[in-house]
Amino acid sequence: MEQPSRIIAALLLALGLTAGGWLVGHGFYRGRSVERFVTVKGVAERSVTADTAFWPLRFVATDDDLNRAQTAIRDSRAKVLAFLESHGLPAASAELQALEVTDRLADPYRSGPVESRYIIAQTLMVRSTEPERIRQASQDVGDLVAAGVVLAASGGPTYLFTRLNDLKPEMIAEATANARQAAQQFAQDSASRLGAIRRASQGVFVILPRDQAPGFMEENQMEKTVRVVSTVEFYLNN
Numbered sequence: 001m002e003q004p005s006r007i008i009a010a011l012l013l014a015l016g017l018t019a020g021g022w023l024v025g026h027g028f029y030r031g032r033s034v035e036r037f038v039t040v041k042g043v044a045e046r047s048v049t050a051d052t053a054f055w056p057l058r059f060v061a062t063d064d065d066l067n068r069a070q071t072a073i074r075d076s077r078a079k080v081l082a083f084l085e086s087h088g089l090p091a092a093s094a095e096l097q098a099l100e101v102t103d104r105l106a107d108p109y110r111s112g113p114v115e116s117r118y119i120i121a122q123t124l125m126v127r128s129t130e131p132e133r134i135r136q137a138s139q140d141v142g143d144l145v146a147a148g149v150v151l152a153a154s155g156g157p158t159y160l161f162t163r164l165n166d167l168k169p170e171m172i173a174e175a176t177a178n179a180r181q182a183a184q185q186f187a188q189d190s191a192s193r194l195g196a197i198r199r200a201s202q203g204v205f206v207i208l209p210r211d212q213a214p215g216f217m218e219e220n221q222m223e224k225t226v227r228v229v230s231t232v233e234f235y236l237n238n
Contacts, residue, residue, distance in 0.1 A: 036236040037198045038186050042179030044171040046226045047210065050159035053131035053222075055138060056097065058123040058154035062116035066101075069118040076149045077122060083144050087137040089128055098123040121152060131159050131222055158219045161207055167226060172202060175230040183234040195235030203229040 057080055061072035081091050102119040104110060128134050134157050144151060180194070187194040209216045210223040218224060 036192070037195075037233050038183050038236055039231065039233045040179045040182040040186065042175040042177065042182065042230045042232060044174040044178065044228050044230075046167055046171060048161050048163075048167075048207075048224050048226055050131045050161050050222045050224065051129060052160045052162055053128050053134040053157050054160075055126040055134050055157040056123055056154040057094075057126060058098075058121060058152040059144075060119060060121045060150050060152050062119050062150075064115075064117045066118050069120050073120045073122055077124070079147050079149050080124060080144060083140075083147070084126060084137060087140070088130070088133045089126060089137060093128050094124040094126045096122065097125040123154060131157075135159075135222060156220060159222045159224075160219070161224055161226070164205060164207070164226065168205065168228075171205075171226070171228050172230065175203070175228055176200070176232060179230055179232040180234070183232070187234075187236055190236070192236040192238060195237045198233040198235050200233070201231040203231060 059073075059076045059080060061069050061076055063069035063072060081094060084094055085091065098121070100119075100121040102121075104114045104117050104119065126134060126137075138157050141151070184194050205226060205228045207218055208225045208227060209218040209221045210225055211221065212225075
């Protein structure tokens with residue numbers, strides 16, 4: 001009787017393994033079918049105008065006599081402030097950022113005669129929440145040169161857009177809607193029904209120059225483009 005009992009036990013074990021394998025396989029299949037999804041991207045863009053501008057103005061004066069050089073730099077500073085005032089930029093909008101005095105005779109690496117011993121340079125940082133005023137002033141900077149102000153290279157104005165948070169909710173909603181539209185088209189083409197969102201990634205907001213060409217920097221343009229790309233995963237139902 002011992003031999004038949006062993007045979008019956010072996011058969012029961014085999015049946016159990018077969019049934020278990022079918023259940024595992026069926027469960028895996030059902031699990032995989034639930035996880036059918038599509039990944040799409042949605043884009044939203046806005047055209048914006050800078051709301052803040054900075055403009056460093058650097059000017060210099062040279063002379064063999066330090067007092068005369070100081071007088072010349074004060075005269076230039078007065079002309080710069082008057083120029084800014086004429087463009088609706090009050091003196092309070094210009095902050096002294098740097099004052100440099102160079103004695104060329106103290107330079108151990110100099111060679112040859114020195115014609116102007118002292119060089120005084122000042123940098124005024126002009127700041128305004130009316131960028132158009134700074135833009136117009138920068139277009140007329142030749143008037144300062146005509147008035148005798150010696151300008152040093154300090155770069156043009158920098159334009160900033162600081163109200164990005166005001167745009168975020170609306171742009172995120174639009175990007176998500178665009179992603180859903182793309183997913184809906186995919187579901188239709190694959191004979192499926194679009195389900196709920198499985199996972200979503202907002203993406204990074206970027207501010208781009210309006211004119212996207214080589215050499216065109218975003219910070220040098222008043223007109224800009226704000227863009228966000230959201231990545232969204234949607235379930236697909238049969």
